[in-house]
């Protein structure tokens with residue numbers, strides 16, 4: 001057990017927050033040894049490579065005066081705090097010890113760039129990703145530096161998926177892999193803002209990447225507003241190899257629309273959590289009323305389906321069956337929870 005060394009961080013997106021650090025020489029570094037096997041945040045300095053260079057501070061007060069600079073160094077404080085909050089979300093809500101449930105160290109690389117341009121030509125890498133073992137954050141170009149808490153929760157959510165359902169990153173399973181990451185991104189954002197997931201939910205929680213000074217990447221409450229489908233086979237649905245003829249490809253079709261068809265899982269989770277009246281499940285013309293069950297219950301149902309039921313090639317119909325099975329096992333077969341889960345699937349046009 002390591003001593004808790006608490007600093008304060010003026011983050012770029014989430015105000016002033018406590019962070020855990022480690023003394024090194026006469027400085028402090030972004031290494032938290034209090035959670036699992038640790039949380040560490042490194043500086044790529046704009047290189048197209050992972051280098052284990054620490055951010056450091058002389059007095060453990062990581063202030064805006066020092067870190068809100070042209071290099072957006074304060075974004076590293078969001079990445080570090082975001083990883084800590086994500087760890088706490090999984091530990092406190094689901095008793096899950098890091099993404100592998102064995103305390104795996106969470107390593108983040110900030111100021112990553114996809115090309116080694118000369119600095120004056122550097123446009124900033126406009127993405128963040130989980131590379132299979134570590135988090136990687138670009139400084140952004142269209143977007144601001146991609147280290148907001150929902151993005152951290154999204155990327156680490158991919159790691160959780162790898163260690164649970166391991167949904168294949170293409171076709172419907174890939175859309176659900178992306179949807180699960182958005183679900184965990186939203187839960188982490190809500191948890192980070194309020195310290196729990198049982199209070200009223202700020203509408204911005206349902207937007208992904210809304211802090212990055214650009215239109216949000218996705219909307220879980222209204223996927224159509226971001227040109228994503230809110231219903232299975234509905235407007236904006238990308239035909240996949242599961243129900244169509246799409247051949248998954250990284251560059252031409254985003255593995256058959258994984259960042260698009262995620263809208264259906266996203267909207268199902270939103271409706272299940274918040275409820276919906278008279279939701280039209282176009283292209284089928286029926287409407288559904290869904291009583292919201294709140295995030296504590298919706299998140300548990302989603303998580304246990306991901307952990308215990310879904311398998312790599314799962315489809316949306318499999319997710320419907322899995323979540324109804326989970327709700328039936330926690331509550332009773334005809335409980336309000338099971339009815340809401342079922343009707344939320346009808347509302348997004350999954351189920352006959």
Ligand code: ASN
Pocket residue numbers: 127128129130154155158178
């Ligand atoms: N930010 C993207 C994501 O996590 C990167 C990717 O396409 N894998 O979905």
Ligand code: ZN
Pocket residue numbers: 154155158178181
């Ligand atoms: Zn993703």
